[in-house]
Amino acid sequence: MKANIVILPGDGIGPEVTAAAVECLRAVAKNHGHDFQFAEHLLGGCAIDTEGTALPESTRAACLAADAVLLGAVGGPKWSDPKAKVRPEQGLLGLRATLGVFANLRPIKVHARAAALSPLKPERLAGVDILFVRELTGGVYFGEKTRTPEAASDLCRYSVIEIERVLRRAFEFAQARRRKLTSVDKANVMETSRLWRETAVRIAAEYPDVKLEHQLVDSMAMLLLTRPADYDVIVTENLFGDILTDEAAVLCGSLGLPPSASLGAGKVGLYEPIHGSAPDIVGQNKANPLGTIASAALLLRYSLNLEAEAQALEAAISATLDAGIFTPDLGGTYSTQQVTAAVLEQLQ
Numbered sequence: 001m002k003a004n005i006v007i008l009p010g011d012g013i014g015p016e017v018t019a020a021a022v023e024c025l026r027a028v029a030k031n032h033g034h035d036f037q038f039a040e041h042l043l044g045g046c047a048i049d050t051e052g053t054a055l056p057e058s059t060r061a062a063c064l065a066a067d068a069v070l071l072g073a074v075g076g077p078k079w080s081d082p083k084a085k086v087r088p089e090q091g092l093l094g095l096r097a098t099l100g101v102f103a104n105l106r107p108i109k110v111h112a113r114a115a116a117l118s119p120l121k122p123e124r125l126a127g128v129d130i131l132f133v134r135e136l137t138g139g140v141y142f143g144e145k146t147r148t149p150e151a152a153s154d155l156c157r158y159s160v161i162e163i164e165r166v167l168r169r170a171f172e173f174a175q176a177r178r179r180k181l182t183s184v185d186k187a188n189v190m191e192t193s194r195l196w197r198e199t200a201v202r203i204a205a206e207y208p209d210v211k212l213e214h215q216l217v218d219s220m221a222m223l224l225l226t227r228p229a230d231y232d233v234i235v236t237e238n239l240f241g242d243i244l245t246d247e248a249a250v251l252c253g254s255l256g257l258p259p260s261a262s263l264g265a266g267k268v269g270l271y272e273p274i275h276g277s278a279p280d281i282v283g284q285n286k287a288n289p290l291g292t293i294a295s296a297a298l299l300l301r302y303s304l305n306l307e308a309e310a311q312a313l314e315a316a317i318s319a320t321l322d323a324g325i326f327t328p329d330l331g332g333t334y335s336t337q338q339v340t341a342a343v344l345e346q347l348q
């Protein structure tokens with residue numbers, strides 16, 4: 001098949017990890033007779049430096065016209081002055097809104113050898129397989145912001161429609177998995193959470209085969225580390241999902257491992273690792289590329305409908321981890337390029 005894939009390397013380690021994922025996608029295309037065309041565009045700090053804006057119009061147009069978008073990461077100390085007028089992260093939020101990708105899937109799978117590096121006890125990690133569905137285009141990220149010299153505010157707003165559509169996605173994923181859905185909120189304090197919970201209860205009637213449970217976000221943060229194998233699909237609002245998924249990455253052994261797929265009602269999906277631009281290791285050939293390569297596998301699955309190819313790439317990642325070919329975040333001595341070469345070898 002033919003596919004046009006937009007690559008947004010972004011900032012920090014973004015270019016290193018997207019280069020690795022593109023090599024893997026090229027290998028998949030070659031092995032399976034596909035024609036993937038790649039076009040690189042600017043997003044984030046690199047776009048601010050050259051275009052004065054974090055999401056240039058040319059990038060927006062290219063993403064809207066693509067079959068899928070693969071992103072590295074944006075941001076870094078160069079653009080982090082609290083008084084800065086434009087920020088790299090605004091470009092990413094603008095892109096998510098432009099593509100309407102309201103459901104951010106963040107699968108947390110535990111690979112035994114990598115998870116041995118986790119501070120958690122191995123018996124707690126056995127059988128962990130969680131799918132986070134993070135709402136991505138609403139909540140405090142997109143509410144009105146105010147600032148005076150004395151005070152600041154960020155509005156957290158959710159409409160019923162925004163809650164319903166992401167919950168439906170989560171119920172559908174739960175139906176195809178172990179049929180358990182945990183909805184995480186802060187309904188004891190927040191009005192948006194009370195609306196979220198009420199909506200979840202109402203929508204649950206449409207999915208009688210799925211067991212719905214509610215969990216407050218503070219205790220969820222604890223349970224994720226004490227009883228992670230109890231969870232199947234976890235659905236939550238934007239900010240809670242951001243925080244809980246970085247925490248969940250600890251179960252995998254490194255923040256460099258979990259991928260993500262952001263999907264909406266439109267045709268273009270956005271794929272990115274859950275980690276950031278890792279300014280502390282940039283340019284050292286140390287970044288773990290597997291989260292981005294696994295995001296490329298999700299791109300094959302969800303945007304291109306190439307399930308066999310997605311599984312082949314996931315198997316190659318798994319075999320690389322089986323062989324203990326680890327970047328330093330997993331306690332290894334292999335470089336970004338060596339890990340990528342190992343995945344490519346597995347793909348052959």
Ligand SMILES: NC(=O)c1ccc[n+]([C@@H]2O[C@H](COP(=O)([O-])OP(=O)(O)OC[C@H]3O[C@@H](n4cnc5c(N)ncnc54)[C@H](O)[C@@H]3O)[C@@H](O)[C@H]2O)c1
Pocket residue numbers: 013017072073074075076077080089092255256257272273274275276277278279280281286287288289291327329
């Ligand atoms: N999607 C995104 O573009 C995205 C996501 C998160 C953070 N950020 C941005 O990244 C910048 C840095 O944020 P931060 O330091 O809080 O978080 P971070 O995720 O960039 O880094 C946190 C820690 O994890 C390590 N790490 C992250 N990814 C790694 C990888 N692939 N391999 C090995 N180690 C890895 C880093 O070296 C660092 O020690 C900020 O500007 C933030 O806004 C962007």
Ligand SMILES: CC(C)[C@H](C(=O)O)[C@@H](O)C(=O)O
Pocket residue numbers: 075089092093242274276
């Ligand atoms: C960079 C930032 C805006 C982003 C978020 O909070 O969504 C990141 O942390 C993520 O998890 O993708």
Ligand SMILES: [Mg+2]
Pocket residue numbers: 242243246274
């Ligand atoms: Mg985050």
